[in-house]
Amino acid sequence: MRRFFITRKAITMKRSFSLRIAIPAVMLALAACGEAPAANGQPAAVAQKNGTAPAEESAAAKIGAGVPAEVGNTIRATLEKNYADQNLKIESVATTPIKGIYEVVIPSAAGKTVAYTDETGAYMLVGDLIETKAGRSLTDERKEVLNAVDFNSLPFDKAITEVRGNGKLKVAVFSDPDCPFCKKLEHEFPKINNITIYNFMMPIPSLHPDAERKAVQIWCQKDRTAAWLKWMREGKQPAQVADCPNPVAETTALGGRFGFNGTPTLVFPNGKVQSGYAPMPHLQEAIEANQK
Numbered sequence: 001m002r003r004f005f006i007t008r009k010a011i012t013m014k015r016s017f018s019l020r021i022a023i024p025a026v027m028l029a030l031a032a033c034g035e036a037p038a039a040n041g042q043p044a045a046v047a048q049k050n051g052t053a054p055a056e057e058s059a060a061a062k063i064g065a066g067v068p069a070e071v072g073n074t075i076r077a078t079l080e081k082n083y084a085d086q087n088l089k090i091e092s093v094a095t096t097p098i099k100g101i102y103e104v105v106i107p108s109a110a111g112k113t114v115a116y117t118d119e120t121g122a123y124m125l126v127g128d129l130i131e132t133k134a135g136r137s138l139t140d141e142r143k144e145v146l147n148a149v150d151f152n153s154l155p156f157d158k159a160i161t162e163v164r165g166n167g168k169l170k171v172a173v174f175s176d177p178d179c180p181f182c183k184k185l186e187h188e189f190p191k192i193n194n195i196t197i198y199n200f201m202m203p204i205p206s207l208h209p210d211a212e213r214k215a216v217q218i219w220c221q222k223d224r225t226a227a228w229l230k231w232m233r234e235g236k237q238p239a240q241v242a243d244c245p246n247p248v249a250e251t252t253a254l255g256g257r258f259g260f261n262g263t264p265t266l267v268f269p270n271g272k273v274q275s276g277y278a279p280m281p282h283l284q285e286a287i288e289a290n291q292k
Contacts, residue, residue: 033179033204033263064094067102071119075102078121096129097138105146111259112146114139148271149258156198158247160219160228165194171287172198172267174255177215177231178208181277182264186232191280195287199228200251202263212248220244 063072072093079090091105096116104124106113116125128139154172169192175182189197201219203211214231220241221227227238255265258273266274268290278286 033176033181033207061090062092064092064103066095067093071102075104075117075119075121079104079117079124082121097131098129101125103142109256109259110261112143114142114146144272147259147273149267149273151267151269151271154198154200154267155247155250155254158251159198159200160224162189162197162199162225162229164189164192164196167194167196169195169287169291170198170269171195172200174200174202174251174260174263174265174267175232176203176208176211176263177201177218177228178211179204179263183232184279185264185277185283186229188278188280188283190233192284192287200254201248202252202255202260202265203248204263215248216243216246217241219246219248 061072061076063069075093076090080088088106091107091112092103094103094105096103100119101116102119104115104117106115113126116129117123128137130136131138151170151172159172173182173185175185189195201215203215205212214237217238217240218224218227218231220243221238230236231238258267260273260275262275264275264277266286268274268287270290270292272290274286
């Protein structure tokens with residue numbers, strides 16, 4: 001990720017290497033304020049929306065410009081055969097700046113993974129491809145494009161919204177009411193003026209058993225924004241009220257469709273996504289840099 005972020009990956013993320021090589025492990029849910037809830041597992045229709053092509057569409061894997069059709073098809077066929085037991089599918093094959101090394105995009109419920117292979121698919125690399133002169137991660141840049149979120153399509157009516165000042169800066173946050181890193185992030189927002197924060201609740205019951213109940217209770221308050229801020233920033237629980245129609249299950253599932261594996265996850269207006277807590281001034285720098 002970009003250098004000015006202190007990401008959850010750097011703090012608490014961990015990967016499972018229980019499978020026989022690294023690439024399928026990259027596609028597993030990662031820990032960000034813990035693991036994503038099992039409820040975020042997606043049926044076929046949801047997975048397709050998130051870019052996970054069903055098996056019958058595998059043959060339509062995109063072959064990028066400059067990739068001989070025979071090479072692209074060989075790479076796809078080899079990888080899908082070698083990982084048939086894990087239902088690995090190749091979305092696309094493209095060239096890289098390194099002669100003889102090709103990029104493959106592998107969709108999953110946890111987002112799109114970028115890996116690299118030779119022209120036969122017999123050997124694969126997982127990790128960052130670095131352009132050394134500028135120190136750029138070409139892998140991160142590709143993943144940002146592949147996993148971008150259409151900010152304007154978010155269901156803002158299902159968010160708890162806080163407007164500070166003129167609200168010009170915008171950010172959406174998928175948050176768990178019992179996630180300690182979400183609360184740390186909430187304590188940074190009062191230091192930023194002229195911002196609109198859209199909080200989409202994404203409780204993780206497997207880690208925080210009471211989080212879903214709290215999320216529903218906060219939503220059902222007369223002033224849900226005030227209730228959210230008092231809980232997240234002051235630790236004051238709202239008064240008990242009757243449950244009401246609420247979007248908590250829907251916003252949790254939405255985070256799952258986007259491949260969000262933990263909280264907090266920030267979505268910027270330009271579509272870029274950042275997982276984890278970032279302190280000031282880095283938080284404000286990131287928000288300002290990713291408006292459009």
